Amino acid sequence: MNRLVEELLEANVGKVWENEPLANHTTWKIGGPADVLVQPRGKAEIIACMEIIRKHQTPYHIIGRGSNLLVRDKGIRGIVVKIGDGLDHLTINDTQVVVGAGFSFIKLATMMGKRGLAGLEFAGGIPGTIGGAVYMNAGAHGSDVARVLHSAEILFEDSKVETVSNEDLKFSYRTSLLQKERKGICLEATFQLEHGEREEITKKLAEHKNYRRKTQPLKQPCCGSVFRNPKPHSAGGLIEESGLKGFQVGGAQVSLLHANFIVNVGDASANDVLTLIEHIRKTINEKFGVDMHPEVQVVGEE
Structure with missing residues (x-):
């Protein structure tokens, strides 16, 4: 990994962090560290970055502003490539x-x-x-x-x-x-x-x-909608009907504004969120016979 970081720096692809907490880069403010986080400064730099990653056969993940994303508490092994500034033409x-x-x-x-x-x-x-x-x-x-x-x-x-x-x-x-x-x-x-x-x-x-x-808790750390709508039903409607609005596991809470949002009300861990998601899925299935499928992307080491 040290040699890979050296090559990224030598290629001058953009910003490079080591052991960077991904809670700093997700809208949920949750997530363990990435071994390496790189933010290429443009299209050519992304291509160069990916060539170095392939050369070293290193696992990688791509993120943007970190919405619709849950990073597990142990973080991500390998490289995280952040697409943002520099690719905003x-x-x-x-x-x-x-x-x-x-x-x-x-x-x-x-x-x-x-x-x-x-x-x-x-x-x-x-x-x-x-x-x-x-x-x-x-x-x-x-x-x-x-x-x-x-x-x-x-x-x-x-x-x-x-x-x-x-x-x-x-x-x-x-x-x-x-x-x-x-x-x-x-x-x-x-x-x-x-x-x-x-x-x-x-x-x-x-x-x-x-x-x-x-209707949505945009001033609190969240990822956007957590579940896909199980048509013809509304995910938020089913969760609210089940009485789970405000239900909390650790620092993760079903939003009081919109039941298809889970908000970080204070140092929530990814495990808190995953436990809450599973509780919601089980409750909805038992009450309504409907399978709920998260649309949030879950990544990282379990």
């Missing part, structure tokens, strides 16, 4: 928008609304980066990435950089090709938007943001 060509994977999804939605470009109104309150949104087909308010994405530039494990079409990304509910079949890193995304009435778009964005502000 933006180019607008009429209704087509090319944006780096490290760009904030909320910020993009807001900027496009002000320009009178419609299609991203649903994203006005979704935390995280463009790369994460493509990876998990992020969505809300009846729409998702699959409806507006034209294509994405992906760095695959074999070092090939390919532009992959919407169709070939095989989107479905909160999933994509990158989760199931071909592991890869989203470098940038191209969205196909359309002209609309700026006032109408910004009004809809504001409505979505206000709704989230009133």
Whole structure:
């Protein structure tokens, strides 16, 4: 590992930390240390970084802003690559928008609304980066990435950089090709938007943001929605009906605002969260006969 770190520093790929607590890099403020955390400063540096990782055959994980992510308490062995600053470029060509994977999804939605470009109104309150949104087909308010994405530039494990079409990304509910079949890193995304009435778009964005502000615990450390909606049911509705709002394990609590959120109310551990998730799943299955599936990604050493 020492030699790998030396090569990353020699290649000047970006910031490099050793034994860095991932609680500092997740929205839940939970997570043990990464052996090595590297934040490449641009596309070329990501490619160089991945070449060094492959050369040393070191296990790795990719993160963005750390939403929708639970890192176990013992942390992550190997390397964590953080996509953020340096991969936040933006180019607008009429209704087509090319944006780096490290760009904030909320910020993009807001900027496009002000320009009178419609299609991203649903994203006005979704935390995280463009790369994460493509990876998990992020969505809300009846729409998702699959409806507006034209294509994405992906760095695959074999070092090939390919532009992959919407169709070939095989989107479905909160999933994509990158989760199931071909592991890869989203470098940038191209969205196909359309002209609309700026006032109408910004009004809809504001409505979505206000709704989230009133109904979701955005001022507390959380990861976003914990469970996929078991259609035709609502995950939050089932949890609330089961009487679990406010239920707490250690520092992890089912939000009093929205039952499909688990909040860190004080030094919660990953084990607290996992225990609470399992309790929710068991309770819902016993009461309603419904299987609950987390949409949060759980990584790290057990």
